[in-house]
Amino acid sequence: MSTNAVAARPEAPPEANLKKQLKRADRLRKFKAIGLVAPLALFLIVVFVLPIGSMLWRSVDNTELESVMPRTVAGLQQWDGSGLPEEATLAAFAAELRDSRRGGGLGKVGRRLNYEDNQYRGLLMRTLRGLPASSENWTQTLVEIDPAWGETTTWREIQRASPPVTDRYVLASLDLERGANGEIQRIDAQDRIYQSVFQRTMVIAGGVTLICLALGFPLAYLLATLPPKTSNMLMILVLLPFWTSLLVRTAAWIILLQSNGLVNQSLIASGIIDTPLQLVFNRIGVFFAMVHILLPFMILPLYSVMKGISPSYQRAAVSLGAHPFAAFWQVYAPQTISGVAAGTILVFIMALGYYITPALVGGPADQMVSYYVAYYTNTTNNWGMAAALGSILLALTLLLYLVYHRLVNRKQLIRS
Amino acid sequence: MALPPYASPVEKLWFWIFRGSCGLILLFLIAPVFVIIPLSFSSGSFLTYPLPGFSLRWYEEIFSAGPWMESLKNSLIVAPLATLLAMTFGTLAAVGLNRADFPGKGLILALLISPMVVPLVIVAVGMYFFFAQVGLLNSYTGLVLAHTVLGVPFVVITVNATLQGFDFNQMRAGASLGASPIRVFFTVVLPQIVPGMVSGGLFAFATSFDEVVVALFIASPTERTLPIQMFSGIRENISPAIAAMATILILLSTLLLITMEFLRRRSERLKAAP
Numbered sequence: 001m002s003t004n005a006v007a008a009r010p011e012a013p014p015e016a017n018l019k020k021q022l023k024r025a026d027r028l029r030k031f032k033a034i035g036l037v038a039p040l041a042l043f044l045i046v047v048f049v050l051p052i053g054s055m056l057w058r059s060v061d062n063t064e065l066e067s068v069m070p071r072t073v074a075g076l077q078q079w080d081g082s083g084l085p086e087e088a089t090l091a092a093f094a095a096e097l098r099d100s101r102r103g104g105g106l107g108k109v110g111r112r113l114n115y116e117d118n119q120y121r122g123l124l125m126r127t128l129r130g131l132p133a134s135s136e137n138w139t140q141t142l143v144e145i146d147p148a149w150g151e152t153t154t155w156r157e158i159q160r161a162s163p164p165v166t167d168r169y170v171l172a173s174l175d176l177e178r179g180a181n182g183e184i185q186r187i188d189a190q191d192r193i194y195q196s197v198f199q200r201t202m203v204i205a206g207g208v209t210l211i212c213l214a215l216g217f218p219l220a221y222l223l224a225t226l227p228p229k230t231s232n233m234l235m236i237l238v239l240l241p242f243w244t245s246l247l248v249r250t251a252a253w254i255i256l257l258q259s260n261g262l263v264n265q266s267l268i269a270s271g272i273i274d275t276p277l278q279l280v281f282n283r284i285g286v287f288f289a290m291v292h293i294l295l296p297f298m299i300l301p302l303y304s305v306m307k308g309i310s311p312s313y314q315r316a317a318v319s320l321g322a323h324p325f326a327a328f329w330q331v332y333a334p335q336t337i338s339g340v341a342a343g344t345i346l347v348f349i350m351a352l353g354y355y356i357t358p359a360l361v362g363g364p365a366d367q368m369v370s371y372y373v374a375y376y377t378n379t380t381n382n383w384g385m386a387a388a389l390g391s392i393l394l395a396l397t398l399l400l401y402l403v404y405h406r407l408v409n410r411k412q413l414i415r416s
Numbered sequence: 417m418a419l420p421p422y423a424s425p426v427e428k429l430w431f432w433i434f435r436g437s438c439g440l441i442l443l444f445l446i447a448p449v450f451v452i453i454p455l456s457f458s459s460g461s462f463l464t465y466p467l468p469g470f471s472l473r474w475y476e477e478i479f480s481a482g483p484w485m486e487s488l489k490n491s492l493i494v495a496p497l498a499t500l501l502a503m504t505f506g507t508l509a510a511v512g513l514n515r516a517d518f519p520g521k522g523l524i525l526a527l528l529i530s531p532m533v534v535p536l537v538i539v540a541v542g543m544y545f546f547f548a549q550v551g552l553l554n555s556y557t558g559l560v561l562a563h564t565v566l567g568v569p570f571v572v573i574t575v576n577a578t579l580q581g582f583d584f585n586q587m588r589a590g591a592s593l594g595a596s597p598i599r600v601f602f603t604v605v606l607p608q609i610v611p612g613m614v615s616g617g618l619f620a621f622a623t624s625f626d627e628v629v630v631a632l633f634i635a636s637p638t639e640r641t642l643p644i645q646m647f648s649g650i651r652e653n654i655s656p657a658i659a660a661m662a663t664i665l666i667l668l669s670t671l672l673l674i675t676m677e678f679l680r681r682r683s684e685r686l687k688a689a690p
Contacts, residue, residue, distance in 0.1 A: 029516045036512025040505040040568065041524055048531055048565045051546030052538060058545075215441045222438045236673070237446045243669035243676075244449055245626045247646040248662040252448035254654060255455065255463045262451060262465055292448060324427065353535025356628050360650055370537040377541050377633070390538045401533045 056394070059387035062166035064112040065158070068105035069096040076159040085155055090138040097128055111381070115168070116157045123148055169388035194372075194389070201368040204283075204358070205351035208290045209298075212347050213340065215291070216298035220339075223299070224306035242296035250360050253289040254280055257361075285361035293357065294350060298343040305339025338407060345404040349397055369393045449666060456659035463656060474660040484661060487645035493556060494641060495624035498563035502620040505564070506571025507613050511605070513572075514579040525572075532569040539566070540633040547634050554636035562630050567620025571613065578612030581687075611679045618672055625668075 066073045075089030084090070100106040106124065113120035123146060130145040143150035160178075171177055171184065175192040179185045186192070219238075223231045241249060256262050257279035264276040279285060309332065317327035355370035369389055376386035419431050455463050459471035478484040509528060513521065531539065543562050544553070552558035582605075590600035628643045635641065642661070649658045 026516075030518050033512040033515035034518055036515065037509045037524060037528075038512075040509040040572075041527060043505060044527060044531070044565060044568070047543070047546070047561050048539070049527070052534065052542035055538070055542040055545055215444070218434060219438050219441045222434070234442065237442045239673055239676075240670065241445050241449055243622065243673045245643070245646070245662070245665045245669065247626065247628065247643055247650065248452065248665050249448055251646070251650050251654065251658055251662055252452045254650065255659075256448060256451055258464075260464050265465065292445065295445060349533070353537065355535075355537050356647065360647070370535060373537045373541060374629075374633075377544065383545075386541060390535075390541060393535055394538050397533060397535055 052394075056387055056391050058383045059169050059391050060165045060167065061384065061387075062112075062161070062168075063164050064108045065162050066164055068100050068109050069093065072096055072158075073162045076155065076162050079155070079159065081152070081156055081159065083152065084139060084150065087137065087139055090142060090149075091135075094131060094135070094138050094142065097124065098131060101128065113158065113161055115382075115384075116161050119148070166384075169384035170391070172385065173388040173392060197367075197369055197372060198392075200366070201352060204286060204290070204366070204368060205348050205354075207287060208294060208351045209344055209348045211287065211291045212295050212298040213344060216295055216302055216343065217336075217340070220299050220302035220306055223303050224309075225311065238296055238299055241292065242300075246293055246356065249293055250289050250357055253285065253292065253361060257285055257288060280361055282363045283366050286358050286366045289357050289361045290351060290354060294347045297350060298347050301343040301346065302336065302339040305336055305342075309335045341407045342404065345400055345407070349400050349404065352397055352400075353393065452659050452662045453666065455656055456663045458656050458659075461655055463654060463659060474656040477657050478660050478664075483640070483645055484657065487640050487642045490556075490639055491625055491642040494559050494563060494639075495621050497560045498567055498624045499617050499621040501560065501564040502567035502571050503613055503617045506568045506616060506620075507575050507609065510572050510575035510579060510612075511609075513576060514582070515584065528572045529569040531565050536627075536629040540630040543630060544633040553634055554639065556639055558634050559631060559639055559641070562634060563620075563624040563627060566627060566630065567623050570619035570623070571616030574616035574619070575609055575612040578609045578683075582608060611683055615676055615679050618675060622669070622672060625665075 069092075071092035072089060075085060075092055079085040079089065097106075100109060106128070110121035110124050113124070127142065127145050127149070132141060135141040139149075148154050168178065172187075173194050175187050175195045176184055177187050223234055223238075226234070254261075258264070259276040259278070261279075263279060264273075267273050268276065279288070313335070314327045314332050317331045318324055322330070352368075353370055354368055355374060358366050358368055359371060370393065373386050373390045373393070376382045376389070419428060423431065454467065455465075456474055457470050457472065458467045459469035459473065460467070506528075513525060539562075543558075547553040547555075547558045547562075552561070586604050587597075587600050590604045591597065595603065626643055627641075628647050631639075631641050631644050632647070635644065646658060646661060649655070
């Protein structure tokens with residue numbers, strides 16, 4: 001290939017030609033490399049990034065009314081919010097309401113308006129039933145069907161639900177709302193639920209992470225300091241659960257912790273308790289199962305860091321007169337910090353998104369953010385809320401991942 | 417770190433407390449895996465000890481035609497296909513990433529491993545809406561594509577790691593000896609990265625074989641995979657049939673573990689050799 005290129009232009013000076021050839025070969029290689037990466041990158045963009053992006057867009061998407069009642073929405077945009085909208089707008093509303101019966105538009109609008117106030121679905125249905133084929137004065141007709149159409153607040157609420165983008169879902173998932181004049185305020189204390197959901201998610205993820213660290217650190221230390229033959233054997237005890245199906249382990253914990261399970265049986269047999277403890281389908285069960293599933297993800301990074309720490313530092317400290325504990329805390333422990341950081345963030349990130357395990361071994365008060373995302377998608381079809389809660393969860397996860405990435409990369413830099 | 421002969425009593429005490437607690441932590445890790453196995457041979461229908469007697473009736477139940485076999489069959493269709501796709505796409509991409517420098521490489525690598533980071537429920541909801549739009553909801557194709565996405569980061573990472581020590585001049589050497597690029601890839605590159613591909617593939621397979629959340633959203637009862645069957649079994653009616661299937665899955669994970677260990681030792685041996 002290259003000899004041909006040289007033969008084609010014998011008149012060019014050889015060095016310049018070489019440079020050109022090198023450049024061309026480099027460019028060709030670059031294109032080939034991009035060509036190899038492109039199929040997967042495109043596949044992921046189409047099947048992964050865009051679907052998630054468009055799902056997250058639903059957290060601000062507010063086009064329900066606009067898509068079913070475009071003329072009403074346009075009319076309400078002109079309205080100044082005092083008195084009633086113009087007759088033309090109300091006529092358009094009546095016509096579009098009648099048309100909305102076909103193609104599921106009515107359900108869409110009813111569901112959206114019900115987020116503003118629970119009365120709307122019923123009001124729309126009643127109005128549709130009483131709606132005459134034609135009218136001289138739609139304002140009067142509508143008010144006759146239901147006096148609610150004669151109130152300014154009704155139309156202002158519809159106006160508020162009209163713009164194509166909204167921040168209501170994002171605000172609602174932070175227990176905030178827009179007041180009458182558009183200012184952001186906290187919702188009534190008895191309705192605040194997401195604050196406690198996020199708090200609970202943080203508490204569970206944080207608690208699981210701390211327990212994993214407390215259990216993982218000594219075990220990783222033991223594995224890193226034992227002779228390789230023994231530590232390889234013991235490592236199997238860490239890796240076998242790691243490779244075992246999450247569902248198998250969750251089922252095993254239900255079996256172990258149930259009221260007549262092995263744990264309760266042995267506690268009763270040893271005389272510590274008389275009646276079985278409730279250990280599963282509550283927070284205790286969630287902690288047991290989640291710590292068990294995530295512990296290997298703490299042990300493995302800790303182990304790999306500890307493996308690289310020479311034991312002579314600690315010995316040197318002791319020989320210089322340090323107490324063995326001081327030598328451990330002041331000399332050994334600081335060297336493990338990158339492993340601690342990596343394991344902690346990894347476990348925390350994974351714990352944040354947990355759904356299956358709390359759903360199986362937790363009670364209603366132990367469900368985390370993921371559960372509510374699934375709930376709003378499947379059960380109530382409130383996609384705006386599902387997307388808003390999902391966006392916050394994703395933002396939190398990606399932020400932590402960025403920190404993790406920085407830490408792990410720095411560690412590799414130091415090593416090299 | 418054995419105890420030195422001159423250790424003081426306090427040191428000895430600490431040593432044994434430390435060893436003892438490590439033993440308990442290991443017990444905590446391994447006990448659940450082993451506790452479930454004997455229950456699968458129970459002749460009763462409750463998952464409690466002591467066992468009323470020995471029987472194979474629960475294995476009969478899961479191996480006779482019914483929801484367990486159906487879901488196992490579905491998983492055995494979806495997981496290998498997803499693994500194969502993930503291995504193909506992932507290996508090509510990892511080779512490409514190591515072949516040359518190009519702008520935006522870091523960003524692309526981040527994109528390729530992002531399915532590992534994003535919470536599963538978000539992946540599930542996103543794909544649910546997307547597949548509904550393109551008509552892939554409740555289809556094997558949709559499930560295979562979704563599991564490919566979830567498995568691909570493992571392949572990219574492991575093959576990428578194998579390629580770190582790979583000398584691409586070998587490809588030039590192959591080409592200079594007259595081999596076509598495809599022949600060079602199959603005879604020079606592939607044999608050296610196969611361990612990475614296999615371990616990535618095993619991760620991808622295990623992921624698909626254990627994935628509940630996405631499958632719950634995008635699969636109908638017809639494509640119900642084994643994890644979904646396990647999930648609903650645990651939630652609705654936890655019986656020794658679950659223990660029987662769990663035992664089989666534990667056997668499978670033992671096999672996976674042995675294969676991974678074998679691959680790891682092999683690569684260590686190769687690294688140690690000059």
